[in-house]
Amino acid sequence: MKVELIGAGETTQVYESKASSRLLYSGLKEGADVPYECATGTCGTCKVKRISGEFSWLWAEAPARALLKSTDDFLLCQCAASTDLKIEVRSKLKPLKAVDQRPQWLTGEIYAAATVAPGVMTFSVKLSQPISFMPGQFMVLEFAGIQGGRAWSMTNQAKFTDTLDFVIKKKPQGHLSDYLFEQENVIGLKANLFGPIGKAVYEGELDRDLVCIAGGTGMAGMMSILAAFIASGAYLRNRADVFFGVRTPADLFFVSELRQFVEQSKGALKVLVAFSDGPASAELIAANPLLTFDQGFVHEVAMRVMEGQFTPKTRAYLAGPPPLVDGALRMLLLKARIPATEILYDKFG
Template structure:
């Protein structure tokens, strides 16, 4: 255990062996800022006042020259060597309802979703619940560094965490998950994390936008919204985008929910309809942000909007929502670095 102190607030917390400063702060119930947890976004920056730090991930992409000059580090990757004093603005917004836990997950089932998306179901050694839309960190055996994956199921006890994962060609973690991991094998799990969770107290209709790998958290949010008594009257719209018809999925999962067709609506979209086999395509054609703008237009400003997917998709959606004058408090998203 190593002690970290934030002198401006007189707050101290312990960091366990191999843990990072931001994750240990979350385990201590503190609102340490973060977003991706993998060294890509830079939201977890803090200033080192005293002490010594190394990085979990070598040369994390979000570190720049100014950070080095100003002794600023990334909390999600920072490993303290002995006691440290740091400066960071804590915010309640980042506090987690379920305190993140480091545990193991045993793979109990694999389900094929599309040609390159599979659902991996893990039973947790030490169960922990999560909010719909949150993510966990999976450490795949033999792969350096944990990867973030969003859960697709809904649970308050957290006996099992289910992840819908898209294979990345030559990707290290996804190759390990798809080609090596077998039912009965275990991975390291850490979580839950993330702020893009379902707001059950929001009175507005819900729009979920998912591109490719963004399926999982949007399915979790739709499942939780459909089951929530406090959201009974609201409409739930789900736009899922892929390149071609063979990428399109999610409708069957939504059909299993109470209210499909009446208050739950599915809008599939493909972005590259130039293959002759796409000729019978009956859904939308275009990118998810364009489809959302086309279908909902002025109504967007009065919707609660959740989105997930690769950074170019998330940035295009955000730009469109800002143009549509959607208040920032109604946008909830994760970029899948």
């Protein structure tokens, strides 16, 4: 089917999409400037309006469908073309992406997994072919028998690799996370993956000091960014302040990895762990002299600690539950006066 995007400023783009394919994924594969954030039906960013043609829902129960106000409105990530389509997109369309920057469908198999905190699992996927991705990007994973995909950020960093590492949390009423956590052994499970996608990426060649604020498994993409910060040598000219929020010490993970980042950066990278439900124990503090511990909501702790330290070189990365991201965004814009273009995050809910 031919899909024609009509953007602001009389900009247009055309791409092809099969009747069984999600319109968003088809557009991204062809380099079109289709709007998206989560790419899994929860955020509503890919909402567009039909001008002409017919479409069908592939997942009619997608949570973000509740945000739609007209039968002509639909989500690109959860609908397919039934006929040729003409679609209205609110933003001005940017030029097509280069071929080597376009995501693709891949297959993979889980070959390693571990429980790292209550209800938190890491796992690694061996891909059918190597890919390149930017630190901070994510993949959409689909497993047989589970409707809809789930977006998870890679924790590893590599310019060209056939292995991807993820960390996931068991979500209330999360069908896919329930499925994975209920397995006796996830090793050998096969998945379809789409990506890499995501806009909150790290560009090591830019002269930026980093402020990373993450809650829970939102730390996933930050780990990839921090690994690239070290590997690129950016720590020799820039600093990175990392704020990692979890509820209690029992919920903490990636401790040894974060310690290693601090050691490798020779002090240019600092990590503060904020517990929202209580203080760190004396034993935890003594065992981790390279880390700092505090109490409170992580975005509020970050603003308190960083007061007066934001500069024109600051770039902020945010990840975690929507209330955390929204709260941090408001504070960074209104109190720290960081330009919106220097606050990067992907919206997942």
